[in-house]
Amino acid sequence: MNTVLDIRDLDLVVRHHGRVASILSNMVLKVQAGQVHGLVGESGAGKSMLAKSILGILPQSIAIQSGSIRFGESELIGMDAKHRRRLASRHIAMIPQSPMTSLNPVRQVGRQITDVLRMHLNLSRRQAQQRALELLNDVQIRSPSRVMCQYPFELSGGMRQRILIAMAFSCEPELIIADEPTTALDVTVQRQILQLIKHLQAEFDTAVLFISHDIGVIAKICDVVSVIQNGCVVECASANVLFDQPRHPYTKTMLEGL
Amino acid sequence: MNKREMDPISKPTKHLRVWLGGGVIGLLVIAAIFAPLIAPHNPLEQDLISGLLPPFWADGHNEVFFLGTDSLGRDLLSRLIYGARVALLVAVVAASLAAVLGTVLGLLAGYYGGYLDMLISRMVDIWMAFPPVLLSIVLVAVLGTGLHSVIIAIVVIDWTRFCRVVRAETLVQKEQEYIAAAVTIGLGRWKILFKEIFPNVFPLLITLLTLEMGIAVIVESILSFVGLSVSSDQATWGGLIQEGRQYVYQAWWIMALPMGCVIAVVLAFNAFGDGLRTLLDPVLDR
Numbered sequence: 001m002n003t004v005l006d007i008r009d010l011d012l013v014v015r016h017h018g019r020v021a022s023i024l025s026n027m028v029l030k031v032q033a034g035q036v037h038g039l040v041g042e043s044g045a046g047k048s049m050l051a052k053s054i055l056g057i058l059p060q061s062i063a064i065q066s067g068s069i070r071f072g073e074s075e076l077i078g079m080d081a082k083h084r085r086r087l088a089s090r091h092i093a094m095i096p097q098s099p100m101t102s103l104n105p106v107r108q109v110g111r112q113i114t115d116v117l118r119m120h121l122n123l124s125r126r127q128a129q130q131r132a133l134e135l136l137n138d139v140q141i142r143s144p145s146r147v148m149c150q151y152p153f154e155l156s157g158g159m160r161q162r163i164l165i166a167m168a169f170s171c172e173p174e175l176i177i178a179d180e181p182t183t184a185l186d187v188t189v190q191r192q193i194l195q196l197i198k199h200l201q202a203e204f205d206t207a208v209l210f211i212s213h214d215i216g217v218i219a220k221i222c223d224v225v226s227v228i229q230n231g232c233v234v235e236c237a238s239a240n241v242l243f244d245q246p247r248h249p250y251t252k253t254m255l256e257g258l
Numbered sequence: 259m260n261k262r263e264m265d266p267i268s269k270p271t272k273h274l275r276v277w278l279g280g281g282v283i284g285l286l287v288i289a290a291i292f293a294p295l296i297a298p299h300n301p302l303e304q305d306l307i308s309g310l311l312p313p314f315w316a317d318g319h320n321e322v323f324f325l326g327t328d329s330l331g332r333d334l335l336s337r338l339i340y341g342a343r344v345a346l347l348v349a350v351v352a353a354s355l356a357a358v359l360g361t362v363l364g365l366l367a368g369y370y371g372g373y374l375d376m377l378i379s380r381m382v383d384i385w386m387a388f389p390p391v392l393l394s395i396v397l398v399a400v401l402g403t404g405l406h407s408v409i410i411a412i413v414v415i416d417w418t419r420f421c422r423v424v425r426a427e428t429l430v431q432k433e434q435e436y437i438a439a440a441v442t443i444g445l446g447r448w449k450i451l452f453k454e455i456f457p458n459v460f461p462l463l464i465t466l467l468t469l470e471m472g473i474a475v476i477v478e479s480i481l482s483f484v485g486l487s488v489s490s491d492q493a494t495w496g497g498l499i500q501e502g503r504q505y506v507y508q509a510w511w512i513m514a515l516p517m518g519c520v521i522a523v524v525l526a527f528n529a530f531g532d533g534l535r536t537l538l539d540p541v542l543d544r
Binding site for chain 1: 438442443457
């Protein structure tokens with residue numbers, strides 16, 4: 001099985017007024033092709049910062065001190081910004097945490113989808129429109145042609161998240177980073193969105209790094225699970241094993257809370 | 259969608275403002291473009307016998323001069339109509355140029371931050387410490403009188419308004435998550451700035467632009483009042499006010515009528531801009 005993402009010994013620090021604090025230390029994570037890899041941990045454990053360091057959108061105060069992030073054959077750390085952006089934007093997509101604010105409020109939804117398609121796949125305007133309609137269909141949006149002309153504020157959170165999922169899968173990336181994609185949604189919508197991600201992931205054979213603080217959500221969707229505590233992976237195992245026989249005390253406490 | 263039903267007060271008044279403001283601006287535009295056709299007299303034609311004639315509502319008025327005449331017997335209505343030309347030209351050109359300059363600098367300062375932001379912001383601070391009217395008088399004195407120097411003076415002084423507001427709004431917008439999303443999608447910096455951030459700043463810009471047009475009309479009036487605008491044989495509202503000032507006890511309307519024009523136009527620009535902002539905002543409009 002191919003390794004899509006291989007993170008080794010990643011150290012992430014935040015600098016604030018001359019003081020340095022560690023966010024991630026000796027982070028290790030391997031995501032295999034076609035797998036849903038869960039990353040679970042409490043708030044502040046460093047989950048989102050890990051996602052941001054893979055995507056190259058870390059805030060300025062946070063720096064990668066050492067370690068390696070390999071994506072396929074290429075090392076992302078130390079790569080020059082332009083190449084990295086080209087590579088990452090085409091082959092790594094993100095499903096963001098807050099669907100309410102992740103779409104541009106003054107642009108029609110359709111345009112925002114076709115923008116991505118046209119940029120990465122070199123489609124004509126009409127082809128992109130056609131593809132966008134198919135994608136919206138794939139994410140089970142009814143009357144996609146109407147939704148294309150709507151503004152984000154006219155759509156519910158669940159609808160917006162479906163659109164963002166459509167955008168994430170639109171260029172058939174090798175890896176999708178889903179950073180708490182269901183946290184902002186209510187429970188029934190949450191379930192539908194999880195099913196949708198799982199379904200599309202299987203269909204496109206995409207690797208997904210699924211980040212959540214909710215081990216119940218992780219249990220529903222993941223093949224492999226890494227448990228992160230205070231910036232360190234404390235346990236990593238396939239989902240069946242982890243949920244049946246958790247080894248680390250932190251994992252046990254989390255499972256007891258389920 | 260059902261905002262219209264939910265909020266019965268704001269919708270009609272918003273439209274009322276746009277219609278009223280737009281109506282007055284429309285009149286101004288028509289007057290300015292078709293001045294030679296509309297004006298009953300040549301604005302420069304003197305008729306020394308019929309000087310200081312009162313307007314139509316007062317005793318002793320003359321049918322030929324609808325709004326009366328000035329001290330040299332020139333038709334006031336025609337002079338007001340020709341004055342609209344200067345007012346409109348200055349309003350549109352000066353405000354647009356100031357908007358372009360201020361917006362570009364504001365976007366750059368807000369988006370790139372760091373030294374560039376510091377440089378531009380300090381420049382704005384220093385700029386705003388100068389008293390604007392004094393600065394414009396000095397500028398026009400240096401550049402020489404004429405319409406182009408009035409326009410340059412307004413642009414040089416008022417770009418800071420746009421710069422400050424646009425910078426602040428850019429700072430707010432660039433922290434939004436859709437910008438982070440755009441970065442991960444792979445949009446370049448310029449695309450993010452102009453395709454993602456700029457459209458969000460745009461409704462605000464329209465308001466500012468129309469406000470600025472009103473301000474430009476006032477500044478032009480001030481400069482022509484002190485005789486630093488166009489040459490004195492061309493009719494301007496500020497020039498008319500200045501002329502009327504000397505006869506304010508005998509013929510107050512010579513001063514009052516152009517003042518009324520300035521006030522009406524400035525109010526119209528403000529109302530129009532305010533109404534237009536809400537119309538242009540997709541969230542506020544639906």
